[in-house]
Amino acid sequence: MTLQRCTENRQAFNALVKLEKTLTVSDAIISSPLIATQGLKKDVVGEIIRILEFFLEVTGKDLEDYQKQVLAGDLYEKFKTDALEDIVLMFKMARQGDFGKVYKCDTFEIMNWSNQYLDIKSATRERLISKRKKIIEPEPSQGKYFTDLPIMLQEKFENIVKPKKNFIPRKASEMMTTEKTIRDLEKPKKKQEVLTTEKSESLFNYDAFLKNLQTNVSKMYDDALHKAFENTTKSTHPEVWKIFNNEIEFRKKTKK
Incomplete structure (x- = not known):
């Protein structure tokens, strides 16, 4: 996923709306490239800021510009071995109340959502691995008297x-x-x-x-x-x- 081609926030927000409609945790695991492979850190942090601003716009919350910069950097480090799609899903689940009611929006609260989301992703990955093993492993032949x-x-x-x-x-x-x-x-x-x-x-x-x-x-x-x-x-x-x-x-x- 890339938002760099969007010339303004409105275009980026429309792209995120379309992405959210079909994106799942399984999709993020199977087909999404890792953040660490997406280019220079400053460019990826810029995309994270747009994802954050989309969440703030939809929920009516607000953060200062320097807070957005610091939080985007923290999210980059947290999700470096995951994907931008994971950050999109994390904010979507938070907005929908999957991590509890949103009373405030600050760095500590958002990083707590990140931990909860990564736990969900880990459980989903285990289910996918178990499902793949069942398909690959043949059933052992049973002997008879x-x-x-x-x-x-x-x-x-x-x-x-x-x-x-x-x-x-x-x-x-x-x-x-x-x-x-x-x-x-x-x-x-x-x-x-x-x-x-x-x-x-x-x-x-x-x-x-x-x-x-x-x-x-x-x-x-x-x-x-x-x-x-x-x-x-x-x-x-x-x-x-x-x-x-x-x-x-x-x-x-x-x-x-």
Whole structure:
């Protein structure tokens, strides 16, 4: 924002009226340049004086010229790492009674308004940061026990492996990711294990198993996933190995 191009106070006041209509604290945080970057101090102080005079004009208050000069210098130091828009908003909020009823207008009162406004701005900045974090950070994937999977998928896993009791911890056993599971996947089926009827054949289909594994691998706990990957032979079951490997790499990138 700049008022330097305005040749008289009336033009500057009209510009401030338009600015006040749409300006918010969030706007001042996101898109307003800092006072310290706006040029020479004397030029910026001149703009602050016009903002102060606009407030005095609207509220019917008055200050001596030397008081305006001193107060503008104080406001420059106070808002050096903020923006001119912040000073505009501070005076607007004071005029509207956000800091209490305006009984007097002097340096001490206005600097007190400045402190209250900067507290409001700080709280607004924290809300913006929290909102941005929620957008950026992905929700962590939630692991599930084997018994939480769909019944059809449980049946297909059960047709692949029959794990021994107490061979591995209960959680890993439920997730069907033990070394026994992988060995059963790798063993060629014996003739007597081949189902002879169409109805029996439909109980397990390797392509369907891969499809369901692709869908549900994201629900596995990390330790179960890594155990399954370590015990999968790439040369024998490349499709299964690839599914596990892709999920592990995806989780690494997500954590980073």
